[in-house]
Amino acid sequence: MDLIEALNWRYATKKFADKKLSDEKLQKILDAIALSASSAGMQTYRVFVIENPDIRKELASDSFNPQIVDSSHLLLFAAYDSIDQEIIDDYIHFVARERGLAVENLADFKKSLESHLLIRTDEENFIWSSKQAYIALGTGLIAAAELQVDATPMEGFNSEKLDKILGLKEKGLKSVVLLSLGYRDEENDYFAKLKKVRLPKEEFVIEVV
Numbered sequence: 001m002d003l004i005e006a007l008n009w010r011y012a013t014k015k016f017a018d019k020k021l022s023d024e025k026l027q028k029i030l031d032a033i034a035l036s037a038s039s040a041g042m043q044t045y046r047v048f049v050i051e052n053p054d055i056r057k058e059l060a061s062d063s064f065n066p067q068i069v070d071s072s073h074l075l076l077f078a079a080y081d082s083i084d085q086e087i088i089d090d091y092i093h094f095v096a097r098e099r100g101l102a103v104e105n106l107a108d109f110k111k112s113l114e115s116h117l118l119i120r121t122d123e124e125n126f127i128w129s130s131k132q133a134y135i136a137l138g139t140g141l142i143a144a145a146e147l148q149v150d151a152t153p154m155e156g157f158n159s160e161k162l163d164k165i166l167g168l169k170e171k172g173l174k175s176v177v178l179l180s181l182g183y184r185d186e187e188n189d190y191f192a193k194l195k196k197v198r199l200p201k202e203e204f205v206i207e208v209v
């Protein structure tokens with residue numbers, strides 16, 4: 001399957017079969033997610049692999065998404081709830097170490113991060129970090145399709161409840177979006193056989209010549 005075939009094959013799966021995803025495929029999807037582009041490369045979000053069945057049951061109890069419990073694996077993308085000087089300093093040191101540079105060589109980059117990020121409110125930086133998490137979600141969806149793994153992106157869950165269950169506030173994080181992974185129950189998923197609905201390309205793509 002080439003890329004476009006795989007993207008046509010995928011759909012937001014509503015009903016998963018009782019079949020587990022191999023750890024090899026899960027790790028590939030996580031590797032792809034980690035390789036996502038992010039603004040300034042800061043990766044100001046984290047990905048949780050939620051295996052605990054009790055947590056998944058609790059989370060599904062007030063959600064319209066049974067995929068939270070039915071899927072093989074459940075990923076959570078959680079974004080930094082704020083950005084401070086320490087986060088920027090740690091990142092600069094990390095880049096310097098990884099690239100074998102002196103920290104002083106990154107002084108302009110550091111100044112630029114400080115001048116953009118430290119003047120914003122926590123809410124503005126959370127929204128910015130959430131955008132990076134959504135890019136990673138997209139990468140995860142494409143990676144899953146490439147591996148013929150079914151997936152559902154989900155905003156339909158109680159994020160405040162999940163934040164509490166996972167103690168995210170203490171970790172400086174807030175829930176953004178979920179991604180269920182597994183294999184479709186083709187017979188029982190009404191959506192599995194539906195035509196994909198997308199705008200005609202002529203309407204969607206606007207050429208500026």
Ligand SMILES: Cc1cc2nc3c(=O)[nH]c(=O)nc-3n(C[C@H](O)[C@H](O)[C@H](O)COP(=O)(O)O)c2cc1C
Nearest residue numbers: 010011012013014065152153154155156157177196
């Ligand atoms: C950010 C985001 C949140 C979504 N939330 C849900 C959700 O909570 N439950 C669900 O079943 N589908 C959810 N979807 C799936 C969309 O409804 C689906 O992607 C869209 O209808 C296009 O269909 P397709 O992905 O099957 O091609 C979400 C998709 C995105 C990108």
